[in-house]
Amino acid sequence: MSQTTMSAQALSTRFRFSSRGARLIGQEMFRVLDRAQILERQGHRVYHLELGNPRMAPPVEILEATRQSLEAQQIGYAPMAGISELRAALATRYARFTQEPVSESHVVISPANLLIHQFLDLTCNPGDRVVLFTPAFPSYWAAATHLELEVVPVPFAERDGFQLSHQAIEAALSAKPRAVIVNSANNPTGAVYDPAILRELVARCERAGVWLLSDETYADLTFDGSFVTLAAPRAGHVIAISSFSKVLSVPGFRVGYAIAHEAVAAKLALSNSTLYSCLPAFTQRGCLAGLSVLDRYAAEVRQRNARVTMACHEHITRSGLLRSTKAASGFYLFVDIRHTGLDDMEFCRRLLEEYHTAATPGRAFGEAYRSYVRLATCGAEEDVMEGVGRTVAFAQVLGGCRVQAA
Amino acid sequence: MSQTTMSAQALSTRFRFSSRGARLIGQEMFRVLDRAQILERQGHRVYHLELGNPRMAPPVEILEATRQSLEAQQIGYAPMAGISELRAALATRYARFTQEPVSESHVVISPANLLIHQFLDLTCNPGDRVVLFTPAFPSYWAAATHLELEVVPVPFAERDGFQLSHQAIEAALSAKPRAVIVNSANNPTGAVYDPAILRELVARCERAGVWLLSDETYADLTFDGSFVTLAAPRAGHVIAISSFSKVLSVPGFRVGYAIAHEAVAAKLALSNSTLYSCLPAFTQRGCLAGLSVLDRYAAEVRQRNARVTMACHEHITRSGLLRSTKAASGFYLFVDIRHTGLDDMEFCRRLLEEYHTAATPGRAFGEAYRSYVRLATCGAEEDVMEGVGRTVAFAQVLGGCRVQAA
Numbered sequence: 172m173s174q175t176t177m178s179a180q181a182l183s184t185r186f187r188f189s190s191r192g193a194r195l196i197g198q199e200m201f202r203v204l205d206r207a208q209i210l211e212r213q214g215h216r217v218y219h220l221e222l223g224n225p226r227m228a229p230p231v232e233i234l235e236a237t238r239q240s241l242e243a244q245q246i247g248y249a250p251m252a253g254i255s256e257l258r259a260a261l262a263t264r265y266a267r268f269t270q271e272p273v274s275e276s277h278v279v280i281s282p283a284n285l286l287i288h289q290f291l292d293l294t295c296n297p298g299d300r301v302v303l304f305t306p307a308f309p310s311y312w313a314a315a316t317h318l319e320l321e322v323v324p325v326p327f328a329e330r331d332g333f334q335l336s337h338q339a340i341e342a343a344l345s346a347k348p349r350a351v352i353v354n355s356a357n358n359p360t361g362a363v364y365d366p367a368i369l370r371e372l373v374a375r376c377e378r379a380g381v382w383l384l385s386d387e388t389y390a391d392l393t394f395d396g397s398f399v400t401l402a403a404p405r406a407g408h409v410i411a412i413s414s415f416s417k418v419l420s421v422p423g424f425r426v427g428y429a430i431a432h433e434a435v436a437a438k439l440a441l442s443n444s445t446l447y448s449c450l451p452a453f454t455q456r457g458c459l460a461g462l463s464v465l466d467r468y469a470a471e472v473r474q475r476n477a478r479v480t481m482a483c484h485e486h487i488t489r490s491g492l493l494r495s496t497k498a499a500s501g502f503y504l505f506v507d508i509r510h511t512g513l514d515d516m517e518f519c520r521r522l523l524e525e526y527h528t529a530a531t532p533g534r535a536f537g538e539a540y541r542s543y544v545r546l547a548t549c550g551a552e553e554d555v556m557e558g559v560g561r562t563v564a565f566a567q568v569l570g571g572c573r574v575q576a577a
Numbered sequence: 578m579s580q581t582t583m584s585a586q587a588l589s590t591r592f593r594f595s596s597r598g599a600r601l602i603g604q605e606m607f608r609v610l611d612r613a614q615i616l617e618r619q620g621h622r623v624y625h626l627e628l629g630n631p632r633m634a635p636p637v638e639i640l641e642a643t644r645q646s647l648e649a650q651q652i653g654y655a656p657m658a659g660i661s662e663l664r665a666a667l668a669t670r671y672a673r674f675t676q677e678p679v680s681e682s683h684v685v686i687s688p689a690n691l692l693i694h695q696f697l698d699l700t701c702n703p704g705d706r707v708v709l710f711t712p713a714f715p716s717y718w719a720a721a722t723h724l725e726l727e728v729v730p731v732p733f734a735e736r737d738g739f740q741l742s743h744q745a746i747e748a749a750l751s752a753k754p755r756a757v758i759v760n761s762a763n764n765p766t767g768a769v770y771d772p773a774i775l776r777e778l779v780a781r782c783e784r785a786g787v788w789l790l791s792d793e794t795y796a797d798l799t800f801d802g803s804f805v806t807l808a809a810p811r812a813g814h815v816i817a818i819s820s821f822s823k824v825l826s827v828p829g830f831r832v833g834y835a836i837a838h839e840a841v842a843a844k845l846a847l848s849n850s851t852l853y854s855c856l857p858a859f860t861q862r863g864c865l866a867g868l869s870v871l872d873r874y875a876a877e878v879r880q881r882n883a884r885v886t887m888a889c890h891e892h893i894t895r896s897g898l899l900r901s902t903k904a905a906s907g908f909y910l911f912v913d914i915r916h917t918g919l920d921d922m923e924f925c926r927r928l929l930e931e932y933h934t935a936a937t938p939g940r941a942f943g944e945a946y947r948s949y950v951r952l953a954t955c956g957a958e959e960d961v962m963e964g965v966g967r968t969v970a971f972a973q974v975l976g977g978c979r980v981q982a983a
Contacts, residue, residue, distance in 0.1 A: 181813075433585070446690070
């Protein structure tokens with residue numbers, strides 16, 4: 172055995188990482204979180220706006236069902252596609268919204284973040300093109316980069332409120348991609364797309380033989396209570412994914428799901444088995460209980476998010492120096508910081524080190540967004556307002572003064 | 578939207594899966610489990626010998642700490658490398674066994690099955706060779722196949738008790754692999770390798786610039802209480818992995834860990850973040866509590882496993898028709914069924930359908946093992962004995978009579 176530690180550089184020369192290993196970029200907000208937690212261990216109070224980490228208490232039903240499942244020692248292996256009861260309950264729920272039958276065989280349980288990776292892994296070969304409408308959730312970039320895909324960014328126009336348009340669909344399909352990812356309600360902009368335009372995207376992808384991932388993680392959280400899913404097991408090319416993390420305030424449970432053609436669902440289950448065997452049964456039991464109260468609970472979450480996110484939007488807008496999206500869903504604001512004179516990395520670094528406020532740099536959503544940061548408004552309300560206040564204060568120090576009243 | 582369901586065949590023609598997607602094989606024992614659970618839903622009592630799914634009650638400390646963590650609402654995102662306390666506790670534990678310091682920066686928490694995949698993904702490019710000493714745990718095959726690697730099987734000699742030998746190491750290195758996987762204590766044979774030979778493997782891999790994964794999932798469960806780890810963060814090329822699933826009887830928690838050079842550990846953490854963000858904090862809290870009683874609890878598990886596994890071995894051997902390994906660790910028997918006249922798939926299929934006893938076909942451990950099945954002896958003792966009894970009874974029906982007394 173070696174007596175001295177090999178340096179990281181010597182290691183990578185002697186024992187090279189794979190090209191995929193070299194292309195791992197992770198998720199920027201988890202790096203911010205790691206740094207924030209170091210500050211916290213040093214005794215600082217940190218205001219967390221970097222992660223969509225809801226701090227509302229989850230439905231008591233979830234915690235109670237999880238506890239009962241643990242007490243019943245449901246701690247063995249579970250089916251690779253997820254527990255049957257949860258798959259069946261989701262099928263019943265989605266059948267309310269789709270124009271077609273949905274059954275247990277169309278539903279696979281897996282963490283939603285991993286499902287992005289599993290989708291791209293199942294459908295794309297290295298070098299294949301995947302379209303991301305940008306700004307786009309960092310995990311899409313991380314998964315596509317890791318899997319050596321060519322990302323074709325199709326930017327939304329900010330002047331149109333970052334909406335999905337005919338032109339964007341045209342641009343997406345003209346890139347001749349193998350797959351397209353669409354995300355309504357959107358992270359980070361909070362935009363909700365017109366259902367007719369979404370249906371056009373589904374139809375255009377079908378005609379072109381293009382796989383479509385519909386990330387619906389925030390679809391249950393539109394402020395007006397509307398809910399649109401693109402789940403369409405019959406068609407075969409649409410994989411709809413969602414998560415219990417945001418709508419039930421249990422991100423740490425790591426339970427999400429996909430709804431897809433049964434041949435795709437079978438592949439996803441095999442992928443589960445190959446990668447990690449199965450998920451815990453007791454967290455799935457918890458989410459099953461949460462699902463039974465989802466409609467009532469989501470209504471509370473939407474109301475809370477609409478109020479807090481709007482208040483933050485107004486506070487930011489009043490600053491005159493920062494501009495922010497006016498979200499219609501979820502709990503994010505995508506904030507334009509260009510008038511501060513700093514780029515996103517430097518802005519976020521100093522905001523964290525000097526103001527103890529954690530935010531996510533815009534470039535995590537696409538290289539073009541270096542003059543943006545994302546703020547999450549789902550923390551404890553007082554902390555969110557304090558963090559947003561500090562962000563505005565920092566911007567004002569940078570800008571010297573308020574440049575224009577809103 | 579389509580009005581009729583696209584057939585699976587039409588789907589795969591119109592919307593092709595990727596080549597990796599086509600190469601997903603999953604884990605055979607989870608397919609057996611799925612079929613077994615269908616029989617159970619039909620009202621049959623099934624004897625589960627297919628999965629290493631321990632049914633001993635886990636330490637109460639684990640369930641209690643998990644419950645407390647849930648009660649404290651530790652249900653937000655956690656650090657991508659795992660919670661700091663668990664990483665530090667594992668570092669302290671392993672420093673007892675290694676000849677060198679181990680710190681938190683060398684430890685990453687992730688499901689052990691996924692760590693196999695993450696290891697191969699980080700270190701090997703498509704087409705690279707990876708050596709598996711066979712018979713080898715199905716997940717190695719599944720991960721390597723999925724990642725388009727070339728598996729070089731180096732078979733152990735059954736007459737030597739499936740032991741790691743100088744010759745096997747020579748054969749492994751002469752294949753000029755990018756990576757080697759070694760698994761002592763072994764699944765499925767229960768063999769424990771000579772520490773001197775293991776050290777030779779470590780040194781030979783280091784000299785040849787070959788990555789080495791040491792899967793030590795069963796190292797805490799050698800019947801004689803010996804414990805050998807190859808963890809060697811200084812050297813850089815050894816990644817030791819293990820799991821709480823078997824030693825603490827909590828397979829459904831899905832918590833394992835890797836100990837590696839800090840540059841490798843950092844890559845693994847990035848892989849976690851890219852793939853699935855993080856694990857639940859509350860399951861990690863549970864395992865942290867379990868770790869504090871691991872030595873005492875593992876001693877009980879070893880004693881129980883030695884007794885039950887030996888009893889099963891004797892019962893099988895007495896049959897005259899079947900031969901089985903004499904395990905020195907863990908809770909598996911690798912059983913030679915060649916005298917029954919059936920191959921492994923047909924034997925397992927009929928054993929399940931006719932005798933309601935689930936076993937894993939030998940070919941899941943390598944194509945060469947079509948005349949073997951693996952039996953897991955970690956279930957409830959009565960059920961295990963009944964399942965083994967049924968396996969022997971089936972073999973005797975097939976063999977017509979007892980061919981020779983043991």
